[in-house]
Amino acid sequence: MELKMLLIISVSAIFVSNFVLHRFLGLCPYIGVSKNLDSALGMGMAVIFVMSIASVVTWSIFHYFLEPSPINIIARCFHKNPPDLTFLRTIAFILVIASLVQFVEMVIQKLSPGLYRSLGIYLPLITTNCAVLGVSILNIDENYNFLQSLVNGFMSGIGFTLALILMAGLREKLELANVPKSMRGTPIAFITAACMALAFLGFSGLTIN
Amino acid sequence: MKEIIKYALILMAVTLTASGALALVNHFTAPKIEAQKQKELSLGLAYVLPEAESGIIIEEKLNETVIYKGYANKDTTQLTGYAFSAYAQGYSSRIWTLVGVDTAGLINRINILDQKETPGLGARCTEIKSGDKNPWWQRQFQEKNAQTIAVKNDGGTIESITGATITSRSITNAVSEQSRILFNNLNHQE
């Protein structure tokens, strides 16, 4: 049952409710970084990493510090009823994500300067990537446990990267096509996204028994 | 080194001020938000337990699940039925359905209180046709046995919404599963 739930979460995150094409999360980098395949792949990897770790860290902060539940730290240490701090969710999550991205930036700069240069401005922009904050909040709203949140974060990152790579491949081809002048660049990218979203709608019939 | 400490202190001051401001706003809005939730719940319960309208509805905990017992009189002598929440993983959201059954296990009414399904497809589970007072799809559930209810594709009597088989099936199965749990617990109580 536990494994089946994880499988459902994975299939849903990648295909049925794809983060970019169905939930509209992560659009800015989707349009901005999908111009060529290599940077798309690099960005995708970074996003998968950030989303997975962010899911886990934000889940822990919410359930151990903010939500008044039996596992709350304050409840455990002081044996009193912990205050309901769930209203601090947004500010806590975004600050955690910002720090995480800063950390990932430093790591990439040390390990792979080439990747760091090619990602350029888009690396710190992962902080404002709706997908990262989005998946953190979704994990809480859907009442996932620790493992489910981790899987959801990781798989949503994969779904995002999948859409990103598909888009990059298509855009590389579009560069060589004869597109009307007003539609060149972003407009035709959106129309392409529309076709992809249409295709992914076909996954809505997927069920797991 | 001194700079880092100064920066850390400034950041801490900013976040503390922010948290303080939020705590203040939360203090004023939290009771309103709670009141909204309670109102939604009690309206929903009154709808699925109509015979308890002049009586009282009491919340109880049965084996870790919350159920509601409806009585026709305020002195809890005449039990008219039970209500419980059934949660279903729909196509794109978690669907919250309130189910009211009579003591024999037949459904009074269901009330889908929360869903974010696809508009025009799954979201039609809460659609009210013009001139009607309640959702047409949910009316099918009335008077049926809660524990054996199923969609037509699974051998039951509930007609799925066109193009929204996932939503229809999830809701129906959640209702039957949760009512089986309820009556199981009730039987074990005796």
Next chain:
Amino acid sequence: MSRFKEFTKGIFSENPVFRLMLGLCPVLATSTSVKNAIGMGLAVLFVLFCSNVIVSLIRNWVPAKIRIPIYISIIATFVTIVDLVMAGYFPELHHSLGLFIPLIVVNCIILGRAEAFAGKHTVFLSIIDAFGMGIGFTAALITIATFREILGNGTWLGMTIFGTGFEPVLLMILSPGAFLTIGLLIGFLNWFEHYRTVHHS
């Protein structure tokens, strides 16, 4: 730049959605109906206004190195305030906008304006900028929502436009319709811009 120009640039020449391509996620997600569009637009306008004012007020005391986390904290505070007030007083709108209310905090427009403008200009100019950008954002949202709601649902702001014989184009309400609408609109605006420059020279 004249005060008036500061204001109108947010609506036309530097429209955050159609020209600067910022804040796209909520635009596509909340443009399913004009009512949602107005709600989201006003929420963003409120946060943009408040954050621009505060950022501009403290601009001389913020150390440059930690300005981004400070801006984020300020924006997150106002977003939470909007979230709580909406949940308490406008529960239906809060429910339809859902996830995208807290996501206002990562709306590139707000952080972008704080960093690019409010941190360097006076409070008065920052207020004008906030209103310009906010109204521009809302106008773009309402435009896209108008197309999607009329074609996809046969209504505008809930009022039925066509008679009962109208078969709504369901696709417009779903995700492909969103991408299609914004792609065609930007393409049209590009064409219009080109047409204007050609005919003015």
